[in-house]
Structure formats: structure tokens, C-alpha cells
Amino acid sequence: SFIGRVLKYLSAAPLFPTAVALLYGESPLPFLVTTAVMVVLGTALERLQPDPDLGHREAFLFVSLTWLIVPVVGTIPYLVAGQGTVASPVNALFESMSGFTTTGSTVLGEISFEAHSRSILMWRQLTQWLGGMGILVLMVAILPELSVGGAQIFREEAPGVTIDKLTPHIQDTARALWAIYAGFTLAAVLTYYGLHLLGVAPNMDFYGAVAHALTTLPTGGFSPRARSMEAFSPAIQWAVILFMVVAGTNFALFWYGFRGEPRRLLRNDEFRGYLFAMAVVSALLAGLLFAGVGLAEAPTNIDPIPGNVENALRQAVFQTVAIVTTTGYASMDFNTWDQSTQLVLLLAMFLGGSAGSAAGGIKIVRWYVIQKAMSREVFQSIHPEAVHPIRLSGNVAEEETVRSILVFVMTFFTIFAVSTVLIYVDSLRIGLELSAIEAVGATVATLGNVGPGVGVVGPMNNFLPFSAPAKLYMVFLMWIGRLEILSVLVVFAPSYWKR
Amino acid sequence: SFIGRVLKYLSAAPLFPTAVALLYGESPLPFLVTTAVMVVLGTALERLQPDPDLGHREAFLFVSLTWLIVPVVGTIPYLVAGQGTVASPVNALFESMSGFTTTGSTVLGEISFEAHSRSILMWRQLTQWLGGMGILVLMVAILPELSVGGAQIFREEAPGVTIDKLTPHIQDTARALWAIYAGFTLAAVLTYYGLHLLGVAPNMDFYGAVAHALTTLPTGGFSPRARSMEAFSPAIQWAVILFMVVAGTNFALFWYGFRGEPRRLLRNDEFRGYLFAMAVVSALLAGLLFAGVGLAEAPTNIDPIPGNVENALRQAVFQTVAIVTTTGYASMDFNTWDQSTQLVLLLAMFLGGSAGSAAGGIKIVRWYVIQKAMSREVFQSIHPEAVHPIRLSGNVAEEETVRSILVFVMTFFTIFAVSTVLIYVDSLRIGLELSAIEAVGATVATLGNVGPGVGVVGPMNNFLPFSAPAKLYMVFLMWIGRLEILSVLVVFAPSYWKR
Ligand SMILES: [K+]
Ligand SMILES: [K+]
Secondary structure: OHHHHHHHHHOOOOOOHHOOOHHHHOHHEEEEEHHHHHHHHHHHHHHHHHOOOOOOHEEEEHHHHHHHHHHHHHHHHHHHHHOOHHOHHHHHHHHHHHHHHHOOOOOOOOOOOOOOOOHHHHHHHHHHHHHHHHHHHHHHHHHHOOOOOHHHHHHOOOOOOOOOHHHHHHHHHHHHHHHHHHHHHHHHHHHHHHHHOOOOOOOOOOHHHHHHHHHOOOOOOOOOOOOHHOOOOHHHHHHHHHHHHHOOOOOHHHHHHHOOOOOOHHHHHHHHHHHHHHHHHHHHHHHHHHHHEEOOOOOOOOOOOOOOOHHHHHHHHHHHHHHOOOOOOHHHHHHHHHHHHHHHHHHOOOOOOEEEEEEEOHHHHHHHHHHOOOOOHHHHHHOOOOOOEEEEOOEEOOHHHHHHHHHHHHHHHHHHHHHHEEEEEEEHOOOOOOOHHHHHHHHHHOOOOOOOOOOHOOOOOOOOOOOOHHHHHHHHHHHHHHOOHHHHHHHHHHHHOOO | OHHHOOOOOHHHOHHHHHHHHHOOOOOHHHHHHHHHHHHHHHHHHHHHOOOOOHHHHHHHHHHHHHHHHHHHHOOOOHHHHHHHHHHHHHHHHHHHHHHOOOOOOOOOOOOOOOOOOHHHHHHHHHHHHHHHHHHHHHHHHHHHOOOOOOOHHHHHHOOOOOOOHHHHHHHHHHHHHHHHHHHHHHHHHHHHHHHHOOOOOOOOHHHHHHHHHHHHHOOOOOOOOOOOOHHHOHHHHHHHHHHHHHHOOOHHHHHHHHOOOOOOHHHHHHHHHHHHHHHHHHHHHHHHHHOOOEEOOOOOOOOOOOOOOHHHHHHHHHHHHHOOOOOOOOOOOOHHHHHHHHHHHHHOOOOOOOOOOOOOOHHHHHHHHHHHHHHHHHHHHOOOOOOOOEEEOOOOOHHHHHHHHHHHHHHHHHHHHHHHEEEHHHHHOOOOOOHHHHHHHHHHHHHHHOOOOOHHOOOOOOOOOOOHHHHHHHHHHHHHHHHHHHHHHHHHEEEEEEE
């Protein structure tokens, strides 16, 4: 089956951390075992069932199962290496799912080269990069055809393929997207390491440059540094902001850009909304931080922020971009921020990046359509006879798509609300004493594939305090959140299995 | 104008508390002043502008302004009487808006016959009864015609009127509804006082029976007793449960019932959903209370609950029905409940009663349609070619209505989220130290016209701790929540004022 083929393709991936292991004199065994399992399992699955016609119905199962089986296989390096908290099966699955879904929530108790080998930490980074590759194809080529959660609207700007022409058109699309993705990743490596060579980024060695480039473009957010981007110089932080903005943009727009139509980027309503949202949130936070009211305590390990224009602006923009693009890096511990400032960030987690990128969450384009639908509702109350289609970058959105988007967001919020209560109640059960805001943060961070939340799951903390059932539930949230919820729900529907 | 006419009709209302004042030897001045102002202002407004054609556009302004001017005039008794905390303008407006919108949130610091005269407390009850009359006409006759927030769907079961035939058809509808409303109110008075005469309700004198009947049928929830329904016997509590269930039912269904079609009640999808929702929540809470895990502390002023079937069931059903119907009475202080048990109640506040009643909130029928829309979304992902209309009590709902309902709920949640943050941040500003859950409770209690929230705004507490700006903001929330949000937003839209 297709899943077998995906596994066989992926079997080359562990060779990269194998090389890292050999370079640093560490054991390559965890990765060789993984490669072996991928080859054997992939071949077995391929033999078991030849490629069926990948129709509408089968595509849902294929997508859902792929994002379940790959993360399960991806736990092997953690389990074989046996280092730290991630050596237990539940934690390994959490970390692996968080990687392949580019969420970035972690259960590593201690992130350091003492606690973990460099090759294992590089594998952790690589899972996000691989996940990002899969998501790009999913977002731009597969989901729009399946009409999931109004994903049809993502297609507007994407090089067209249809699911019945899955080969070779989907392969063409995939190659184009992956070329852009790989190109930007390479650019990030060169920029990060270039700044080091220029002397303005002393901590960013070549290992660090590669490791962080691998989690910037997929909006992943994993870092081999315990303090995330706080460990690096302002120059690096500004560079990371730039690449996060790129990573949260619809990749199809770059595709047009490179083909000589760069104007499509600026004319694109979602791209403009994306920049606008980040500008507004950044300006608000920068003002609060600069004035000093945005901070509850003064962090001692970084330069003072109040009254410092560059630092206030950088901290505000970095955190905003990291959250809106759902990357989840942090340039400082925003747990030191004032409650109200943290709330702004928490609300921003519900925005999501652009469609057609590896960003998670609800996504700007959906909010754009919803806001238009609300205005129209008001307008049509006054002028009941008026016909008033919703336009996106000049194209009329079909009413069915508008309705699907509304249903998607309702479904997102319903699952969010129920999950927050479940996580909150479970935390009371084990005596964790979560606050309601922390429960909200943990839920939206996983369901929206953002990564860190606030408080106990803040950017410098981890998800270890939760119970095993809660962690497995969050694995579920990351999984369905990544696949735009409905593509998973569909497989659970009784009507799916009826002929 | 119409508003003048409404004021003139209402000028008879203060005569009732005038009679109460005379009966108990209190000053009737506050009510005589109110009547005078209503007559003068009403006549002036009527002379100022003769009845315009009440078209689509004007109806929004009429509805919004009526629910603003009447509560403002309704503050006069509180201000003239000058008793307690409600004698200040902001508090008086809060209490009056809470009354006329049948919300039931209070800023009375001390609810007792020592702090307030019997006539003032009766006026407070009466504002809710008057508000309920207005809402019934609004819900059944006006909003469906204006197509606000999918309110078209409320019409399905209602005696049909159209806005262009406002007179005399709307008057026929209004008379029919008010007859039912008044009839049930009378039945409640007789039942409550009858139980007293039978000796099973010692505290329920005739004043109490009238006072509580006046706030049961409009799902209002005000009580002249500080401890709400905890002050009364189990017999009264069961009777109140019954009348709350009636008050939260679509009154048009009773209209059909009395005309010889009682089956329409049982065949009605919303009514069934309404009973089902209350049964599920009650059963869950009853189980938790009976087992004892639902209580954080044992209340000392009522019988023990764990292991006591009748008491556990009564407390669970009472609180559930009070919240789902958005009445907001309490038969005990549910602040003594466990955090998770309180969360269940908090979530239930988002349900709302039935359309075509005076209940507030999102309303069961909207949830019913949304849940159908979600299932359909999943079904249509599998069978893209299938046509699958949404049915409600056998009738096909128009797609435009479905979309309006989705937009309404999105708007409700957006305003809810923003308001929660504003109220939370304001509470931090004044050092109130609200928890996030308390902020959620305060917002949904006012926007959903429920009345009490949890914690600091729990059923035995009040809204006094909030700042004046926060109280005025909640006045705004009660106002827009009562008018199904969009009918107010429409008037604020720039396109409303363009010809
Ligand atoms: K992320
Ligand atoms: K109420």
C-alpha cells in the first residue's frame, strides 16, 4: 500500500543522524534499527496489498494512518537510545508525534548534550523537517481535493492537481514544493551559520545552524537548547523571525513568485491578513513591554526590556511571529510576562499561520472568511434582498466552502473546549493544580500544533507533569489537529465503513 | 414613535409596586415618579414623531433602543428610593438592565427586607416579568422576520406573522403569547402559595409566591431572598423545577397544545433535545453529588447530600434546569461544589433554553442544527455527490439559515472570548484577582442572560466587586445578548445609516 511506500522512502532519513553519530563518536545503533524496521515494515505493507486506486474514501484512511504509523516507528531511536525521560514508551510516542506533526511540545526533562546524544537531538529535529514535507503535500495537494474543513479554499492559489490524477501530477506538485522547502532550509542554514562566521552569533555552531534550520521551515519549534532561542544573539533572533515569517506563508505563493509572478504574493488577501495580524499583535506587545507593564518580573538572564526599544520590539515580534506561525520557539521565557500580556499571546494561538504552509491551527484564511461572513450577515440583515458573495483575492468563494469553514471552526472550538475540561479535570485528579489558563494553553498548544503554552507548559518548561492518559490524549490532539481534524473524524464515522 | 407607545403602556406597571408599598406602609413615591416620567416621556416621544412605517431597517433601531431606554427609565425607583448599594447610578442601571433582560445578575449588597423595602424588591421582580413579555414577542414575532442569527428557524413552529403586517397580526400573536405567559404565572403563584397553605412550604408566604412566580416564567432568577431558593422547602424546589422547565420551552408549542395539537410538543426536535440535554447533565451531576466526589466542602446549612438520593437528585436537577433554562435560581451554593462539577455547570451555560421562550443564551435549536451540520460535513466528505439537507422536526432548514446560525454562534464565541479577556484584565487592574474560570463565568452569565456565574459571582454572591467600567460593559453584554447580538450590531454598522 501507499503507507508501505512512504515508510520505504523515509528509511533513508535515519542515515542523517547516523552520520551525526559517527561524526561525534556516538552509537549509530538507534538509527540503523529504525532504518531496518522501516525497510522491513514498508516492504511487508507494500507486498501485503498492492497499490489500490487511491479514491476519495481511501485517501482519508491513508492520510490518517500514515500520520499514526510513522510517528510510532519514529519512537524507535528514543527507545533504543534509552536516554532520559523520553526512553519510556508513552513519552517517546509523545515526542515523536510532536515531531512529525511539527507541534514542538516536549517531554524531555533535560535538554542538553549531557542528557542526550547529539545524534538523538538531531533526529528529534529531523522528525519535524520530515513532518513538514508531508504536511506541505497534504495541505496543498491532498486536503483541498478532499474538501476537508473548507480546505478547497487553500487550492485557489495552488498549482492544481486532482486526486484522480494522483500520479504524476501530485508528484510534480510535491517536487516543486519540496524544492522551495529545501531551498529555504538551506538558506536558513547558511544565514544562521553565516552570522556565526561573521562573529555576531557566537553560540551558533554548524550543528546548531542545521538543527534549527530543520525546525524553522516546518514551523516546528524543537531546539537542542533548553532555553530555545534565548541562547542566541539578537542577530540570530532577527534572522529566525524572518525565516519563521517565510515558513508561515503559503508556499504556493513562492512558487508563483519564482515563476515570475511575485505580485500574487502582495495581492493575496491571506498574506496581507497574516502580516497585518502579526503587526497588530507585535505592536501591542512591544508597547506593553517597552512601558514595563507587560512584565510581571524582570528576567535576570537577558538585557532589561522596559525602555529598550530594540529589545522590547525584538521580544514582542519574536514571540508574536513564533506563536502566529505556530512555530513555538521562544526568545525569552514569557512566563515572566504579566498575566494580561500572556493572555494576548494565548489568544494569538487561535489564529494559526497561512494555508499552504506547514503552520497549524485554524489559519488566517479561515478567520478572513469568517470575518467576511459576519459582516455579510449584518449587511444582509439590513438589505435582505442583496446578493453578496464572499471574495478572496478577487475570486468568489463558493457558499459550500464558506459553510465548511464555519463548521470547521465550530468543530475546532468544540474539541478545544471539551479537551480543556478533560485535561483540567485530569490534572485535578493527579493533584497537578493546573490553572484554567494553563489548561487552555496546553490544549491549544497541542491541538493547534503550536508547541508551548503558558505557565506549567511555558516555553522553557515541558509536558512531563501530565499523567500518561493525558499525554496520550494530547498525542491524539496533535494528530487530529495536524490533519485538519475532519480527515480523522471521517475515518471514525460509521458511514465511512458502509459501502 | 413606537418607543413612546411602549413607555405609555409600561406606565401602568409601577402601579403594582405602588399597591405593595401602600399595603406594607412604605413610600409609593419611587413608583409614582416612574409612572409620571413614563407618561411624560412616552407622550413626548409619541408627539415628536408619529408612527413611521416600521420597516425592516427601522425595526432594528426600535428593538435596540427600546431595550436601552426602558432599562434606563427603570432605574428611577432604585435611585429615588435610595436604598443600599443599588442607589448609585451605575449599580441602578446594572440592576435594571439585568431585570429587563431577565438576566438576574445582581449588585444588591444585601438582599433583605431590612436593607430594602418590600415594594422595591417587588419592582425588581416585576422588571423581569415585563422583560419576559417583551422578549416573547421579540423572539416569536419580530426577530424571525428580521432573519437575525438564523432566528428564521424559530418561526417554524410559531403562529405566523410578517413584519409588514405588524398591526394587527403582531398584536394577535402577542395577545396569545401573553395569555399563555400570564396563565402560567398565575399557575405558579397558586402552586407556590398552595404548597404553603398545605403546610409543606412554611417560608413561602403570598408575597414570596408572587415575587418568585414573576421571575420564574421569564427565566429571570431574581429573588427577594439572599439565599435564593435555598430558603424554601424541597416541595417548593420541585415545583420551581417544573415551572422553570415550562418557562424554557417554546411558548408557540403550548399555543398549539391548547389548540388541540399537543403532539407537536413531543414531535418537536428542539423540545426533545432540550429535555435530553437537561437529563444528561442532571444525571451526571446527581451521580457526582450522590457519590460525594462532586462536593469540595459539605454545606452546613442544608441536609447532607452524599448518599441521600432525593437530595442529590434535587440539587442536581435544580441547578441543571436553572442553568440550562438560563433562569439562574439556586437551591444551594454551588460554590461548595468540586471544581470539576462546577465546570460541568459552566459548560451548560453555553447551551441556552428553547427558542420562542424568554430563555437566553445560544439556545438548543442552534446546537441541534450545528451538530447536524457537523455530521453532514463528515458525511459529505465521504460522499461528495450526496445532497443532504438538514431537517428540523420534519421540515428542511434553508441553507442560508444554517449558515446564519453558524455565523451567530461564531459571533457569540468571539464576543465571549474578547469580553472574558477584557473583564479578566480589568479585574487584574483593580486588584480583584479573578481566576480565569470566574471571568468566564461572569461573561457567559451576562452575555447569555443566565445570571450567576461561579466563584466571586456565584449564586449567593453579587457583581459588586467589579469596577464601574466593567459593570457598564456587562450592561452592554446583557443588552446585546438579550437581543440575539446581531440586532444590535446591525445598528452599529456603517451600512445601516447609508441610504
Ligand atoms: K510548532
Ligand atoms: K436569568
